[in-house]
Amino acid sequence: MLSSVWVLLWACALAWAADLYKVLDVHPSASERDIRYAYKKLSKKWHPDKNKQEGAEERFIEIAHAYEVLSDTEKRAIYDRHGEEGLKAHESGANQHNPFDMFSNFFGGGHPQQQQTRRGPSSITEFEVTLADMYTGNSIDFRVKKKILxxxxxxxxxxxxxxIHKCDACGGGGVRIVKQQIFPGMFAQQQVTCDACGGRGHVVKRACPHCGGRKILDHTAHLTLDVEPGMREGHEVLFEGEADESPDYEAGDVILRVRSRKETGGWRRKEGSLYWREALGVDEALLGFERNLTHLDGHVVTLRREGVTQPGHVQTLKGEGMPLPGSHGSHWSPTDTHEDCHPSTHGDLYVEYAVVLPAVVEGGMRKKLEEAFDAPAAHDEL
Ligand SMILES: [Zn+2]
Ligand SMILES: [Zn+2]
Structure with missing residues (x-):
């Protein structure tokens, strides 16, 4: 009887224990380093300044709490044995940690004793998408070659x-004091970086078989670029912490500078405006016409004019330009009942007309034209 109660209590303790470990996604046997690493990754991912998902802040606070407990040897031991209840009893009266202060301390925000986290280099890459992607918006998968821990x-x-052993040469401090004789009997003390450990304070006795002691591996990361409809040319999209990782610094960012390709199938863009050049036959230029133009997303725009169209004439089609950033209204929004209900969601389309003359005018046609224009017959040949 007694033993079954004990087993039940023990099971409860394990269930409690599993929870905080689960929050950090680490095994209950995780080392301090693993816990630190997990906190570093997750707290950045869920920080409400960057993560706008619903519940991100709660998740961030949970992660901070889990780290606060599991990174403290004493608290972790209490938690492992007595769960959250045990911690509460232990902590009654103690100051509650602010999860945001903890975050900035961890990443070198304000704490003077805390070592500032160095950041690795960021990379900027020019990235070309089609103008159609810029018009409709798209998610584009791409790959980045990088170093990871x-x-x-x-x-x-x-x-x-x-x-990993403490360096004997410097006692773990990473620096050594050397005495230099500058005059007979007169010495100067100088602090130099320990050459035995390279200033790290520890030495590795047996190298990792996976990376051969290099600490980093080559990796191909799969990332997704979200192109917003109407994204500005040259807009920079940041992928935080996706540049090369290193044990010596916090990984920098991968930045994509997004532009549309030069070959746009005849379309030209300037900010919110689109430009298209349409070639008309002489008959159309003189008598009027109706034509269908297939837009970047496949919808059809009717080009129509009555009477004469001069070469170089520009027709403006309101609301048929690029979507304007920030107005995520769809072009074919079902709530739009009036033509003039969505002028602000898109820029305008400017169609410039060119007139193509026929290469030759055959005998019959020529005669008719002479009559129509009341023109004197010219000699074909000299
Ligand atoms: Zn050393
Ligand atoms: Zn390794």
Whole structure:
């Protein structure tokens, strides 16, 4: 009887234990380093300044709480044995940590003792999409070659945590004081970086078999660029922390500068305006015409004019230009009942007409034209 109660309590303790570990997505046997690493990844991912998903803030606070407990040896031990209830009893009266202060301290925000996190270089890449993608919006998958921390050693370069030893030469400080004789009997003290450990304060006795001690691996990341309808030419999209990883710094960002391709199938864009050149026959230019123009997303725009159209004439089609950024209204919104109900969601389309003359005018046609224009017959040949 007693033992079954004990088993039940033990099971409860394990259930509690699993929860905070689950929040950080680590195993209950995770090392301090693993927990730190998990917090670093997750807290950045869920920070409400960047993550606008619903519930991101709650998730961020949960993550901060899990890290606060699991990164503290004493609290972790209490939590493992007595769960959240045990912690509450332990912490009654103690200050509650602000999850946002903790975040900025972790990433070198304000705490003076905390070492500032160095950031690695960011990369800027010119990225071309079709003008149709810019018009309709699209999600474009792309790949980035980069260095990532070895997932076996988490960037230590050591086969296991037991293979990392404090550097004997500097006692773990990473620096050594050397005495230099400048005059007989007179010495100057100088602080130099420890050459035995390269200033790290520790040495690796057995290299990680996965990365061979290089600490990093080559990796191809799959990312998705979301092109917003009407995205500005040269707009920069940031992929935070997706540049090369390194044990020595926080990974920089991958930045894509998005432009539409030069070959746009005859379409030209200037900010919110679109330009199209349409070639008419002489008959159409003189007598009027109706033509269908297939737009970038496949919808058909009717070009219609009565009477004479001069070469170079520009016709303006309201609301048939690019979507204007920020107005995510669809072109064919079912709520639009009036023609003039959506002038602000799109720019205008300017169609310039060219007139193509026939290469030759054959005998019969020529005669008719001479009559029509009341023109004197010219000699074909000299
Ligand atoms: Zn050293
Ligand atoms: Zn490794």
């Amino acid at each position: 070895c997932d076996h050693c988490r960037g230590t370069g050591a086969a296991s945590d037991r293979d």
